[in-house]
Amino acid sequence: MSLLIKGATIVTAMDEYRADVLIEAGKIVAIGDNMESRATDVVDARGRYLLPGGVDQHTHFALPFGGTFTRGFETTTAAAVGGTTTIVDFAPQISGLGLIDSVLKHEEEQAKGKSAVDYSFHGIVMDVSQRLFDEIPMLPDNGIPTVKLFMAYKGTPFMVDDGTLYRYLSDARAHGITVMVHAENGDLIDVLQKACVRAGELEPRFHAVSRPPLVEAEATARAMSIAAMAEAPIFVVHVSCREAAAAIRSAYLAGQQAYGETCPHYLTLTVDDLAKPDFEGAKYVCSPALRSKDHLDALWQAVSRGWLQVVGSDHCGFDWRTQKHLGRDDFTKIPNGAPGVQHRMEVMWTYGVETGKITRQKMVDLCCTAPARFNGLFPRKGHIGVGSDADLVVWDPGHRGKMTAADSLEGVDFTPYEGMQQKGRAQKVFLRGNLTVEDGKFIGTLGQGRWVKGDPYGAAYKGL
Numbered sequence: 001m002s003l004l005i006k007g008a009t010i011v012t013a014m015d016e017y018r019a020d021v022l023i024e025a026g027k028i029v030a031i032g033d034n035m036e037s038r039a040t041d042v043v044d045a046r047g048r049y050l051l052p053g054g055v056d057q058h059t060h061f062a063l064p065f066g067g068t069f070t071r072g073f074e075t076t077t078a079a080a081v082g083g084t085t086t087i088v089d090f091a092p093q094i095s096g097l098g099l100i101d102s103v104l105k106h107e108e109e110q111a112k113g114k115s116a117v118d119y120s121f122h123g124i125v126m127d128v129s130q131r132l133f134d135e136i137p138m139l140p141d142n143g144i145p146t147v148k149l150f151m152a153y154k155g156t157p158f159m160v161d162d163g164t165l166y167r168y169l170s171d172a173r174a175h176g177i178t179v180m181v182h183a184e185n186g187d188l189i190d191v192l193q194k195a196c197v198r199a200g201e202l203e204p205r206f207h208a209v210s211r212p213p214l215v216e217a218e219a220t221a222r223a224m225s226i227a228a229m230a231e232a233p234i235f236v237v238h239v240s241c242r243e244a245a246a247a248i249r250s251a252y253l254a255g256q257q258a259y260g261e262t263c264p265h266y267l268t269l270t271v272d273d274l275a276k277p278d279f280e281g282a283k284y285v286c287s288p289a290l291r292s293k294d295h296l297d298a299l300w301q302a303v304s305r306g307w308l309q310v311v312g313s314d315h316c317g318f319d320w321r322t323q324k325h326l327g328r329d330d331f332t333k334i335p336n337g338a339p340g341v342q343h344r345m346e347v348m349w350t351y352g353v354e355t356g357k358i359t360r361q362k363m364v365d366l367c368c369t370a371p372a373r374f375n376g377l378f379p380r381k382g383h384i385g386v387g388s389d390a391d392l393v394v395w396d397p398g399h400r401g402k403m404t405a406a407d408s409l410e411g412v413d414f415t416p417y418e419g420m421q422q423k424g425r426a427q428k429v430f431l432r433g434n435l436t437v438e439d440g441k442f443i444g445t446l447g448q449g450r451w452v453k454g455d456p457y458g459a460a461y462k463g464l
């Protein structure tokens with residue numbers, strides 16, 4: 001069987017051109033013209049763009065947080081309908097186990113047989129012991145080329161000290177492991193949170209008061225210094241403020257392999273959302289916190305100029321009524337994180353491409369190609385090229401609608417983008433050549449997603 005996608009304008013991170021794409025056995029085998037005689041099936045995609053399937057390098061399916069769990073991999077159908085065909089999920093380390101066993105368990109118990117899209121993993125350090133360091137050389141062969149360490153969430157197993165971060169960076173470097181950091185000063189947040197609670201400042205908006213830009217900026221600059229001392233690459237996830245983006249840029253300009261990601265919510269939502277009445281603000285409790293409009297402008301500039309290289313969703317499928325309400329009387333108890341895997345590419349197209357803030361190529365780079373590179377998945381994923389997996393999105397730029405939880409497959413009762421205008425959508429999505437989304441509806445099967453193991457040295461590639 002061979003499938004021809006005909007008539008679309010192909011958009012890659014590099015260029016844009018009109019050509020047909022021939023697919024056999026799940027791979028792109030030819031790009032060109034006049035290939036009808038080689039095809040058993042033809043999809044007419046005239047008037048639309050053909051994008052690589054999205055790679056969302058920042059998802060939290062089945063994440064334990066604040067005494068509850070995010071929705072599981074059965075909701076990865078939401079990724080597919082949004083045009084994302086590969087996710088890189090953060091697998092939490094299980095107390096008493098190393099990262100390898102923790103990732104294997106997460107794959108076996110959560111992802112296998114359930115995922116609607118292909119998946120890869122980062123480890124999350126949550127139980128520091130000598131074993132954690134001893135197993136670093138074995139991580140790449142076990143499909144773990146990236147590991148996240150948290151400088152925040154004091155009082156939980158997430159937070160590590162600077163010494164651990166330095167040791168991990170130093171040891172990981174020789175094996176091509178990219179260390180990702182959650183850069184916020186956990187000690188200061190702890191003090192500021194306690195001050196809020198003492199003062200009876202308990203509503204969701206105080207989440208941002210207790211996590212001002214400076215706690216993120218300070219930790220990001222510190223992470224840059226620690227990485228410089230360790231002479232290791234570093235990747236800062238979910239950058240939300242101007243100063244943190246600037247710290248990464250300065251480190252990069254000084255010769256460090258320093259990179260960063262921001263998220264659609266930091267580019268479109270503000271601290272005012274946290275102040276919505278009747279506990280609506282809890283829907284916007286994520287860390288780092290949402291910022292004021294001037295930070296949004298700075299982040300758009302950072303992504304368009306390449307100072308931040310990736311846009312990930314930081315998807316956390318928490319329900320508002322049943323889970324965010326755990327913090328009804330105290331914002332410090334609201335589970336941190338918001339759903340977003342479905343709307344990531346729609347937000348970037350609507351508020352980035354359609355407004356002229358970024359080009360189509362840049363959108364593809366941020367949402368598909370750069371995350372594939374950083375996670376060792378390029379050129380198999382995130383690219384339209386001969387030999388790449390046929391993960392393809394027929395993108396209809398003429399679609400007009402509104403983002404709403406009612407149309408969402410994220411399995412929760414809200415989206416932070418509720419009611420926002422949507423221009424463009426993933427009309428058809430192919431996962432390894434199989435049609436998985438048709439007219440915006442999921443028509444694939446749960447369990448069709450496979451574990452795609454990333455290669456090490458993703459942050460060492462040249463040409464950024």
Ligand code: URP
Nearest residue numbers: 182286287314316336337
């Ligand atoms: O608020 C967030 N981001 N929750 C998920 C965990 C993390 O820090 O990435």
Ligand code: ZN
Nearest residue numbers: 182237238287
């Ligand atoms: Zn984080």
Ligand code: ZN
Nearest residue numbers: 058060238314
């Ligand atoms: Zn996250």
